[in-house]
Amino acid sequence: MRADSRRAASTAATHQAIVDAARELLATRQWREFTLDAVAKRAGVTRVTVYNQVRSKQGLLDAVLADVAQHAGMDQLLTDTRDLTAADARRFVIERTCRFWHAQRDVLRPLFGLAAVDREVAATLARRERWRADQIHRLVLRLSATPPREAFDRSTVVAGVIALTSFPTYDGLGPLADDPARAAALIDHLVVSLTG
Amino acid sequence: MRADSRRAASTAATHQAIVDAARELLATRQWREFTLDAVAKRAGVTRVTVYNQVRSKQGLLDAVLADVAQHAGMDQLLTDTRDLTAADARRFVIERTCRFWHAQRDVLRPLFGLAAVDREVAATLARRERWRADQIHRLVLRLSATPPREAFDRSTVVAGVIALTSFPTYDGLGPLADDPARAAALIDHLVVSLTG
DNA sequence: TCAATCGCTTTACAGCCTGTATAGTCGATG
DNA sequence: CATCGACTATACAGGCTGTAAAGCGATTGA
Numbered sequence: 179m180r181a182d183s184r185r186a187a188s189t190a191a192t193h194q195a196i197v198d199a200a201r202e203l204l205a206t207r208q209w210r211e212f213t214l215d216a217v218a219k220r221a222g223v224t225r226v227t228v229y230n231q232v233r234s235k236q237g238l239l240d241a242v243l244a245d246v247a248q249h250a251g252m253d254q255l256l257t258d259t260r261d262l263t264a265a266d267a268r269r270f271v272i273e274r275t276c277r278f279w280h281a282q283r284d285v286l287r288p289l290f291g292l293a294a295v296d297r298e299v300a301a302t303l304a305r306r307e308r309w310r311a312d313q314i315h316r317l318v319l320r321l322s323a324t325p326p327r328e329a330f331d332r333s334t335v336v337a338g339v340i341a342l343t344s345f346p347t348y349d350g351l352g353p354l355a356d357d358p359a360r361a362a363a364l365i366d367h368l369v370v371s372l373t374g
Numbered sequence: 375m376r377a378d379s380r381r382a383a384s385t386a387a388t389h390q391a392i393v394d395a396a397r398e399l400l401a402t403r404q405w406r407e408f409t410l411d412a413v414a415k416r417a418g419v420t421r422v423t424v425y426n427q428v429r430s431k432q433g434l435l436d437a438v439l440a441d442v443a444q445h446a447g448m449d450q451l452l453t454d455t456r457d458l459t460a461a462d463a464r465r466f467v468i469e470r471t472c473r474f475w476h477a478q479r480d481v482l483r484p485l486f487g488l489a490a491v492d493r494e495v496a497a498t499l500a501r502r503e504r505w506r507a508d509q510i511h512r513l514v515l516r517l518s519a520t521p522p523r524e525a526f527d528r529s530t531v532v533a534g535v536i537a538l539t540s541f542p543t544y545d546g547l548g549p550l551a552d553d554p555a556r557a558a559a560l561i562d563h564l565v566v567s568l569t570g
Numbered sequence: 571t572c573a574a575t576c577g578c579t580t581t582a583c584a585g586c587c588t589g590t591a592t593a594g595t596c597g598a599t600g
Numbered sequence: 601c602a603t604c605g606a607c608t609a610t611a612c613a614g615g616c617t618g619t620a621a622a623g624c625g626a627t628t629g630a
Contacts, residue, residue: 229617291488297404
């Protein structure tokens with residue numbers, strides 16, 4: 179059985195339609211209105227089909243998150259930071275991160291919100307966020323090659339930079355979050371104040 | 375009719391019992407398990423009584439938030455920052471804020487989470503947060519009496535400081551958020567880097 | 571070409587939660 | 601002592617999740 183058969187393509191299409199519908203509703207509607215019925219209707223599909231594609235409502239959120247993360251991967255993997263100076267890498271990572279938060283803001287807001295209230299969503303989100311924490315960790319190590327004269331030890335700095343570059347912080351910038359470049363400049367300044 | 379009659383006191387007690395039960399469950403249980411039935415049971419009361427005290431589930435959240443805010447008021451109004459230097463006021467406000475976030479962390483996390491997903495919760499929370507934004511705004515004005523040599527204009531700085539001192543950012547500090555004093559020191563450092 | 575497969579639909583159902591209505595209980599109030 | 605008001609018990613409608621079962625029709629592989 180070829181994986182790219184007509185049938186497989188068709189089901190992949192409906193799967194994508196469901197995920198897209200979920201994204202849309204998640205971004206624009208209230209949580210209460212985010213029913214599997216509404217998602218199914220928007221995807222032009224029956225509610226049972228949604229259950230077949232995605233085991234449950236939880237599974238639907240996972241699928242949406244996977245979809246979002248995929249877009250993230252596309253952007254992030256475009257460039258390698260190894261051949262940049264530490265400072266350039268810092269600016270690059272922060273700017274890319276802000277741009278991503280900005281682009282996916284409307285979907286990420288409810289997802290991060292739900293994570294505060296539902297362990298499963300939190301777990302899925304945490305798994306996706308772990309690599310970001312690693313990235314930041316490596317970045318901080320590169321940045322603090324010169325011994326820091328600051329009063330904060332390394333783990334504190336790492337925690338601080340992770341928080342500074344997190345989505346909730348970005349989203350909390352209010353009107354500033356509408357302009358990813360300006361937001362990135364601000365966050366970069368703050369990160370510099372921690373890493374020297 | 376005396377407002378502090380025995381009857382009134384009794385109903386106030388059950389009201390408080392309900393709010394306390396809601397707080398407890400909100401802090402320790404998942405959102406799915408946060409049913410009015412569970413709250414009622416924990417408060418030693420019927421579900422109908424909950425509806426009588428609080429119009430709806432939404433109303434219950436409002437009541438919890440009011441309760442939390444009241445504790446906040448108790449702490450905040452204890453001292454006046456007018457007779458402090460700008461720098462002392464900054465440290466004071468930040469430290470108080472961190473302590474409050476820390477003390478109420480478990481209840482605030484779900485509340486802020488739900489705010490990302492429910493307009494009504496967001497509205498209630500925003501109303502409570504507005505005075506905090508004002509406080510920060512005034513603080514920044516005091517701090518930047520000396521014209522800032524930074525590249526950021528005042529509104530940007532204000533937005534940044536509000537974000538830095540917000541609950542989501544505090545909660546995002548991870549292990550660091552377990553120690554309000556250390557967290558406050560970090561945030562203070564960051565605020566200084568913005569205000570000079 | 572033909573029969574099996576597989577995704578999708580329709581329909582139906584159980585369980586849970588919210589919100590409302592009603593009648594009754596019991597202590598505080600005046 | 602009669603009234604008032606908070607609380608209880610019970611029952612019901614409506615909505616959402618999740619599951620089950622049967623059927624339909626296009627794709628697939630022989």
